[in-house]
Amino acid sequence: MKRSMQKATAVILMVILVALAATACGGNNNNTKANGDTGKNGTTNEAKGDNNTSGKKTELLFWSPFSGSDGPFMKKIVDKYNSSQDKYKIKFVIQPNGEYYKQLDVALSTGKERPDLMIMHVDQVPTYQSKDQLQPVDEMAATAEINPADFAEAPIKYATIDSKLYSIPLDIHPAVMYYNKDLFEKAGIAGPPTNRAEFDAAVEKLTDKAKGVYGYVVPTLWPQQFIFPSLVWQNGGELWNGTDVAYNSPEAVEMVQWLRGMVEKGVSPANVQQDGENTLFLQGKNAIQFNGPWMKSQFDEAGLNYGVAVMPQIGKAKQAIYAGSHGFVVPKAVTDTNTLAGIGDFLKYVSGNSLDWAESGQAVASNKVMESAEFKALEFQSTVSQSFPSVQFAPNVLNWGTIVEPVWSELSNAILGKKAPQKAMDDAVAKSRQAMK
Known part of the structure; x- marks a missing residue:
């Protein structure tokens, strides 16, 4: 009887020890899940x-x-x-x-x-x-x-x-200037322009309308999101003045007129469709393009003899370049x-x-x-x-992408000659203010 009781007691102790061990493991898991960072799909x-x-x-x-x-x-x-x-x-x-x-x-x-x-x-x-x-x-x-x-x-x-x-x-990806080296050499231009006077003179020399070659094809839509802000800042203007949108200022409107002026002078074709400036650049019929570093692989694959340079200072106030x-x-x-x-x-x-x-x-x-x-x-x-x-980056304003969206269609209207530059920018400001309400 004594031996049987000792055997039973040992079995009971073994069961208790196993139960305690199981409880300890479960307790550690629960503690980890409660105090640790819950990962994907609730995993710890x-x-x-x-x-x-x-x-x-x-x-x-x-x-x-x-x-x-x-x-x-x-x-x-x-x-x-x-x-x-x-x-x-x-x-x-x-x-x-x-x-x-x-x-x-x-x-x-x-x-x-x-x-x-x-x-x-x-x-x-x-x-x-x-x-x-x-x-x-x-x-x-x-x-x-x-x-x-x-x-x-x-x-x-x-x-x-x-x-x-x-x-x-x-990284930083700013607007840069791409240029066709063959067209520059043919026009007798030694290097890429660095300011407005050099740029205006270069695009005149580079344009040969009889051959369908243009000095600078003005884009009507993308990548104006990089070009237009750069021009406004360069000319001393702002997209946002601290409390309100400001792209209908004299400084901004002057740059819109400059873009439209190249169409009026014939150094850019009219009615350029989306990506039309890039298509002509790839065909060797657009001498200069402002775009981002992401275009490099496309131009390399096309076998273009191109160069890249810092975007010139077109405005009269300072050098400023929009970037992401x-x-x-x-x-x-x-x-x-x-x-x-x-x-x-x-x-x-x-x-x-x-x-x-x-x-x-x-x-x-x-x-x-x-x-x-x-x-x-x-x-x-x-x-x-x-x-x-x-x-410079986009203004540090919440929901800026939604606020600025009206600019691009109104800028296109001005470049295409559908609206006067001042009217187009006034309309853009009015629509942006509506979007802010």
């Missing part, structure tokens, strides 16, 4: 591969809109980073460019498949920051030894809101320390190793890369970077 960081508990790499979801020819270049950077260390794994996802912000809005508002890191155009940062969907990156950057002073000043200044930085810059910029931002919902550490580690790597991105045709924002011999050897990209001291 342990499920994502927390390197501090499971020995696996911490996986980070990284979104970008690079659905064009630039996508493989960013993938190359990500692949190199993933191979360079064994703590973190970047899962690189490309969303279609045209749907990018719609997809991002859904992910950020619902939390479903929310990225840990994402690319954002710098002029979108104020809007998403105002919606409380982004977190400052100052602390993360400091921990990763990323110094904002190591980047071009313009995007850092723009993405700093209430003394907090919300984006780590990747890609940067890295972090959703506010990302709070896990391992995830943030991984993001910082990756961005530190990118800032020092973004030459692969420069090779896509982009001028990177990292001073370290820009100062390298390898970057300076990239003639196109180093020329583009010469615009950086003069770049």
Whole structure:
């Protein structure tokens, strides 16, 4: 009997110990889920591969809109980073460019498949920051030894809101001047124009209407979004005066008349359709085009003998060039320390190793890369970077894209001669003010 009781007691103790062990495991899981950052589809960081508990790499979801020819270049950077260390794994996802912000809005508002890191155009940062969907990156950057002073000043200044930085810059893409070297040589023009007098003289020489060749084909729609703001700022005007839209000012209207004047003089054809200026450039019948660095691959593939230069100062006040910029931002919902550490580690790597991105045709924002011999050897990209001291971004106004939208159709009306420049800009201002209500 005594032996039977001892055996029963041992069995009971064994059952209790097993139960306690099971409870302990369950308690750890519950604690992780309650206190840790909930990841995609409600998973915890342990499920994502927390390197501090499971020995696996911490996986980070990284979104970008690079659905064009630039996508493989960013993938190359990500692949190199993933191979360079064994703590973190970047899962690189490309969303279609045209749907990018719609997809991002859904992910950020619902939390479903929310990225840990994402690319954002710098002029979108104020809007998403105002919606409380982004977190400052100052602390993360400091921990990763990323110094904002190591980047071009313009995007850092723009993405700093209430003394907090919300984006780590990747690149800057300003308007630049492309020119046909063969046409320039034939016209006896030694180099690209740098000011209005040189530009006006050059386009006159370059125009040969008998052969259907024009000095500068004035676009009626895109990429006026880069050209028109540059001209307004260069002439001392503003798109936004601090409280109201201002593109019907004398300074702005003068630049609209200048654009229309080239049509009236015949150095540009009339009734240019969407992308017509680019079609003629590709055909060797448009000597000069203002556009962005993203055109490089198309012109290279076409075998054009072209050059690139800083956009000349057409206005009489200052040099100013409209630009966009890609940067890295972090959703506010990302709070896990391992995830943030991984993001910082990756961005530190990118800032020092973004030459692969420069090779896509982009001028990177990292001073370290820009100062390298390898970057300076990239003639196109180093020329583009010469615009950086003069770049300006869209006004730091919420929903600016919606507010400014009426300008483009009214500017087209003026260039096509359907409305007088002053009337067109007055109408644009009236429509923009309506959109602000």
